[in-house]
Amino acid sequence: MNEESICSGQDGQCFGLPDTASFRFLRTILPPFRRLGDGYNSLLDSYRDVKKRVGLLSQQQEDLESQIRDKCEAINKLQCRYDATLLEKHRLEQDMEGLVAQQKALSAQREQLQSEKQGLLAENDALFTDKKDLQQRYDLVSRAISARGDATPKYQALSDILENEFLPFANSISVLKGEADAIIRMRGAVDQLRVIESMARFMDKTVVALSGGFSSGKSSFINSMLSGNTIKLPVGLERMTAIPAYVGHGEETRILGYSVNGGVVEIPAHLYSRLSHAYVKAFDFNLRDLLPYVAIETPLRDLANISFIDLPGYDPGASDAYTDSDDLAASEFLEQAHALIWVIGLDSNGTLPRSDIEFLVDHADRVERLYVVVNKADLRPEADRSGVMEEVRDNLELFGIDYEGICVYSSERSKEFDYLGDSLMETLSKWNSQHNSLAEIIAEIDAVFELYYQAFDEEVERRNTMYGHTHNLELDLLEIGAFNEGSNNQSLSEMLRMYSGQSSRSKPAYSPNDKRQGLDEESRDEKIDNIKSYISELKVAYSVESVEAQKNYAKSIHKRMLAIL
Template sequence: MSYDAHVMDKLRSNFELLRTVIRYSKHPDLKVDLSRIEDIIDRQIPETLQKNAPADFHVLFTNFKNEFEKFKDFILFDKLIGKNVVSLGGGFSSGKSSFLNALMNKRVLPADIDPSTSVPTYIVNGPEHQVQGINIFNTKIDLELKAIRQITHGFGKVDDQNEETLTDPVTLGHVMNSIFLTTPWHHYNHIAFLDTPGYSKADDKNHSAKTDEQIARTHLNSSQFILWFIQADAGTITEEDITFIRTLREDIPKLIIVNKADKKPEQDLREIIAKTKKVLTTKGIAYLDVLAFSNIQPDLYDSAAIRDQLDRWNVQVYESKFARNFKTIFIRCKQFYENEIEQESRRLNRLNKSRTLTDDPTIGECLDSLIMEITRSIAGLKAVNQALRQLQTDFFTELKFISDLAGITMPEPSEIELIQENLKNPLQLLRGYRQKKGLSSDNSAFHLLQATFSNINPVIAGCPGGSEYVNQLVDIIQSQCVIKQQDIHIQDECKASELYAEIFNTHLSLGE
């Protein structure tokens, strides 16, 4: 079969894109040698913990490895270094890509695509358009702007002059790990947007390797800020979203966006926002605000408020999340071994006491055997715990060395040692204790707090701003807690709002 010149040009273009995307390099484009730290991750940690590890070690270790892949993104694409990453999260087809297209006022990112072809995409500001990708062989490749859509929507469809299909389209998203877009259409100098594919459970019809919950969680937990998208036609935030958000780091600020707002009348939309705020507050999930958006009418609804929030994030000082996220696995394992050692030590103490109370040789022999077994168990646990501490030191020493070479801010290993896992929300602890003990709430506390705040317009987990609001809060604290005004330090309106929300949430949670 012979093709005309037009068809041949299309076939040649398709072949060049395919050849580029699947290119393999024995020497990935890295500025630093990762072999030593990869040996710690891939060999030393599993070998050390293979005989006795926490029950959730597989999840911890998978998150740990995913976090390292994110760290490599910063090394491979150095334009990310120093940028505050704003990750876009939410269910599949919640309108994340369309939101970014509306911000750039250009239809760059593909929308409404198959989950298996979705590719995590970073967007940063730059004077010229530049597209690079990392394929599954960890090879960095240069692409054209149009390739972003071709990779995910499919390329290779060729029709002859009679409009008969000669070749069917093929998607390449499954061979791409990530895409990096530099463009002047992105107007935030210190923000890198990360468009994630969304999340899904293993039994979900939209589930794929790209939308796996653990990978989605790693993307979001590695960011400095999160935009979480829900669809207006869903009525409110879903229980699946609530469950997933609970697994994200509480210290990452989250702005909730009710997308596709044009699909609902104004009154219905405001009711959806109010209901979403109530659900989030009741569930104990901290958030900055719930705002409406529509990419069909991007200048309407709460677009100005969303842009104001992005402007504030754009001037925030960058703080890396890598050290804290890497430390999670070490903290959890350390807690596991310390708890195991404590439990075994209690058993040993009881056996030793029992041994002193019997003169029966048969019983004594059995007790001696158990005492020796538990003593060996404790020694083994202590040895693994000590080896884990050494691995932690080795890992963060190597991580600091690599980060310095790549220009990534990373605390000293001695400072990382001080990082502890987030404390539990005290309201959640109180609620759990109350349920466990079958206790009912004392409404007197509810009525006392309600009377105290009766003259204040409550803004739950929001940031109303303004010095008048701060002054009101200072007056309440001063009068109710007998504290001098000069001893009350509120850094900004957001902190004031957060403090007020915490106080107000207390009587809501305990009085429910």
């Protein structure tokens, strides 16, 4: 009998069993057993389910382990790849560092090459500029050499007499103390003839020389007198004026260079603006020997009858740029000038330097009229200007230098601020008049020859005096019987001692052959013969015939020069 046939109902009560103790006990324990069975079955089912799940989990575990193994392998592979990537990264970083260093080196090399390129470009530009300058110099020199203008017959004839007769004659005599100045004056007169014949526009103008220290503003002063901006004289801090330049009024602007051959060459404005001392020095020869001067025609403000001469700056003690040829050029051109404007720069001096005073004193005989311009007045306060003028005035008066006026002036503003004596504009207006240049050349030649005539007359007078002394000496010797045979007296002995150098009395000023030496060793007769010979030589030496002949020859030169003019 099974449990189902014994028990029934929901509460597990058993029916159909005898009501005995055993059966009661059995009825008592059967439900729990039943529940245990159910629980067992449930547990068995759970076990089976768990086992199944465990199997599934085991399978999943195996799958997961397989996946893990796969993942580990993948991770290992990835780790290997990662390690390889790290190595590659490290290698790439090293390569990158190398590339960066190489890039820096290339950049530095590029900058160096760029710098070298810029240097080469600059050098190329400099070479091109040098080539252009050299070509311009070559063209200028070539044109100056090849330019051979036909000198006028008047100038050529006068120049021939100067070079072939006057100069050899002047160099062969020594009667004139200031002979060098006389030669300069004569050269200046002949050169002036060439100027007025070759530059007709400058012929009858008042010639005003501009001079002064280096960088005092001479060229800028002339620029301030120009009407318009067609051309400007070169200005700058360096030594600019290298070749004297005539600047006169003309309706049209042009620059002409006058060669030593008598020819004329046109100079472009841009080239003339560069003719500084440094530029001319690059020629390796004195360009002024080839182009002694230039002439600039351009409109001037109300100064139609004035011709300025822009001279090289003067300052021999402060610059090696000043040469002997500069001083000679200044002297020669001052001979042609009717007036001189001396320029002082307020930026560099502010007063009249010692070198300026020396120049004005040395050339006082060549300066007819003097005006002093204290330039660059805009660089000084207004309160200082009058003091500067008064100091310049005191220096001029101290050294006895005549002047017509002093002014403070600004070339930059073309303005006269103040003045002492005559104003600048009044003076220029007074000077703005025509001159008979040919008559002035004749007067200058006359003046030079008059110096020689005066010197000849003085020499004749001196020789006549000395000839008279010599003749008196001869008479004295005859009176005491010095030349009589057998004469022997104290007076003769005294004279012999005098002419033998034993006397304390002074020796004669002139001794052609110095025959007094060694008289003590000679016999008395020989001494007498020497005295006679000496007196004869003195009489010949003090003869005026040679001086008269020289004066007559000078007169013939003078006459022929005037005949040409």
